[in-house]
Amino acid sequence: MPALPLHSAGPYVAGAYVVFFAIILIYVAIMATKLVRSERTLAELTELARQRHASQDDDPQ
Amino acid sequence: MTAPRTSSVVAALLRAQLRLELRTFESVPAMWLFAVTAFVLFHFGLDRDQLSGDLASGVLWVTLLLAALLAINRLYLADAEQGGFDGFLLSPADRTALLAAKVMTLLCYLVAVEIVAVPVFGVLLLQPPLGQALPGLLAVLALGDLGIAVIGALVGALAIRTQARDLLGPLVSLPLLVPVLLCVARATAPLFDPLHAGTLPLRWLVTVALYDALFGLLAFALFDFLLED
Amino acid sequence: MYGKGLRSLSLITAGAVTLTLAAVFFWAPNATYGFLEKILYLHVPLAIITLCGFVAAGLMAVAHLHTRDERWDMRSYVAIHISLIFGIAVLLSGSIWARGAWGHWWVWQEPTLVSFLLIMLLYATYQPLRFAIEDPERQARYASVFAITAGVFVPVCFGIVRLSPAYVHPRTLDNISGNLPGRMQVVFYLSMVSMTLLWVTLWKFEMTAKHVAAQLRQLRRALGEDHDDAPARRSAAPSLSRIASPN
Numbered sequence A: 001m002p003a004l005p006l007h008s009a010g011p012y013v014a015g016a017y018v019v020f021f022a023i024i025l026i027y028v029a030i031m032a033t034k035l036v037r038s039e040r041t042l043a044e045l046t047e048l049a050r051q052r053h054a055s056q057d058d059d060p061q
Numbered sequence B: 001m002t003a004p005r006t007s008s009v010v011a012a013l014l015r016a017q018l019r020l021e022l023r024t025f026e027s028v029p030a031m032w033l034f035a036v037t038a039f040v041l042f043h044f045g046l047d048r049d050q051l052s053g054d055l056a057s058g059v060l061w062v063t064l065l066l067a068a069l070l071a072i073n074r075l076y077l078a079d080a081e082q083g084g085f086d087g088f089l090l091s092p093a094d095r096t097a098l099l100a101a102k103v104m105t106l107l108c109y110l111v112a113v114e115i116v117a118v119p120v121f122g123v124l125l126l127q128p129p130l131g132q133a134l135p136g137l138l139a140v141l142a143l144g145d146l147g148i149a150v151i152g153a154l155v156g157a158l159a160i161r162t163q164a165r166d167l168l169g170p171l172v173s174l175p176l177l178v179p180v181l182l183c184v185a186r187a188t189a190p191l192f193d194p195l196h197a198g199t200l201p202l203r204w205l206v207t208v209a210l211y212d213a214l215f216g217l218l219a220f221a222l223f224d225f226l227l228e229d
Numbered sequence C: 001m002y003g004k005g006l007r008s009l010s011l012i013t014a015g016a017v018t019l020t021l022a023a024v025f026f027w028a029p030n031a032t033y034g035f036l037e038k039i040l041y042l043h044v045p046l047a048i049i050t051l052c053g054f055v056a057a058g059l060m061a062v063a064h065l066h067t068r069d070e071r072w073d074m075r076s077y078v079a080i081h082i083s084l085i086f087g088i089a090v091l092l093s094g095s096i097w098a099r100g101a102w103g104h105w106w107v108w109q110e111p112t113l114v115s116f117l118l119i120m121l122l123y124a125t126y127q128p129l130r131f132a133i134e135d136p137e138r139q140a141r142y143a144s145v146f147a148i149t150a151g152v153f154v155p156v157c158f159g160i161v162r163l164s165p166a167y168v169h170p171r172t173l174d175n176i177s178g179n180l181p182g183r184m185q186v187v188f189y190l191s192m193v194s195m196t197l198l199w200v201t202l203w204k205f206e207m208t209a210k211h212v213a214a215q216l217r218q219l220r221r222a223l224g225e226d227h228d229d230a231p232a233r234r235s236a237a238p239s240l241s242r243i244a245s246p247n
Helices: A006-058 B006-024 B028-046 B053-075 B077-081 B084-090 B096-124 B130-160 B165-192 B202-226 C006-027 C035-067 C070-102 C111-123 C126-131 C136-163 C172-178 C182-222
Strands: none
Touching (some): B028 B053, B028 B096, B053 B096, B053 B130, B096 B202, B130 B165, B130 C136, B165 B202, B165 C126, B165 C136, B202 C136, C006 C035, C035 C111, C035 C136, C035 C182, C070 C111, C070 C136, C111 C136
8 A cells, every 4th residue: 555645645534525615515505505595485474374364464364 | 707817817817918029020120130230330339350258147137138129128018008017917817917918928039030130149149159058048038038027017017107108118128137147148158159069057047946936926016006096 | 304413513523623634634544655645535435325325315314215214215306416515526636646657637547436436427317317307206106226236236337346466566545544543543534534524414404404494395385376487397306395303
């Protein structure tokens, strides 16, 4: 098993760890996108619920 | 009405499949043609007149594997399109009988293909005489066919009720079939040795036999879940 | 609540991963196999965890077929998803290791890499399979059959690839991870623990996110929103139609 000296093995080791983190962070970014979309949906639904509530107050039946 | 004996159900289903094939010639002639064409492709692609050893073994088995995919794609086609599944489900028969029948159908198709493809391979591409390889080759073919049949019958049932059935069938089967390919190709390679037939390596035969048994059991355990509706 | 305990879990994971990285780069001895060795603290635990993840997904699929509870299908789906992501990391880090150790970006001599390629090729069909089935109940059932078959395939494939004569000569990854001297072994196990924690954290994270999305959908339906911009789209992901408690 070739024991590469530090200066030539360094980039490979760094590369492997960088790749690993990049993958995890890409995953985080994707989940973040979904979260933002959920937040927007929640805001819409809250607004809808408030409108519904307001219109019920306006004409009591 | 009591449920009919499973073995007679399997026999009846098998007879129906084979009769259908004999009448329509949907699968086996296409597989014959494909195998011969593939040999021609390999000749031109590899730029070789004669093959021996691992190369011959690999070309033969990859061709058989790809030809099998044609059969797997069509295995459940009639059942899915003409209501055969529903009819079968309404009967009191044990559902795994259908799996057994499909496995045996695929086996018959593969044997039919090999009866043509192996001699043609011997003539077109194989350097050592086919006769020297023969008894061992039959054993390897039998075990390999069994593996292809079991996995093909299970994956075919999985793929047929989806919308991308002719894509998913091959894509899901091939990785599952790689271990079979690995074992049978390694087992066949010494048989095609250019000087004299080597001994059949038992280790690979045992491995593929175990693989066949494992996935056979798995297929029988899981098949019911595929047919519920 | 799917998110219960997620915060503490992620904090513990963050701590464990940081500790592992520090140990790998500052504490683990350098001399024995060279600096390139450090990749193995990442690559091998990732590989083991990924395989266990796939097998675990198979077991969850068994639970799904047994209980018909769609939450098990969700767990299985997410497990395969996270394992696929880890699997990509395994292949990439393994390739970088191969380049450093053997000079090529791919070596057929490394049984772990070859088995992983096969396994990833198989699991890559999981999402298309789900997407190709519209009925959600049948989608979940067929996906479970696939997950069980593939889960059985994982260890078997590993075993068979190892038998192939190409690997008769020393298997570098195994030889090295097999007999590690003292400190290296500690760091290796530390890495195993933190990768496991990372997998579980991401799994729980994704399950929570899916649960939230499902609850929002249910809320939208309850509020009776008429102008739903997207008509029910075909989806490959399981959706929890029953929002019951997860545990």
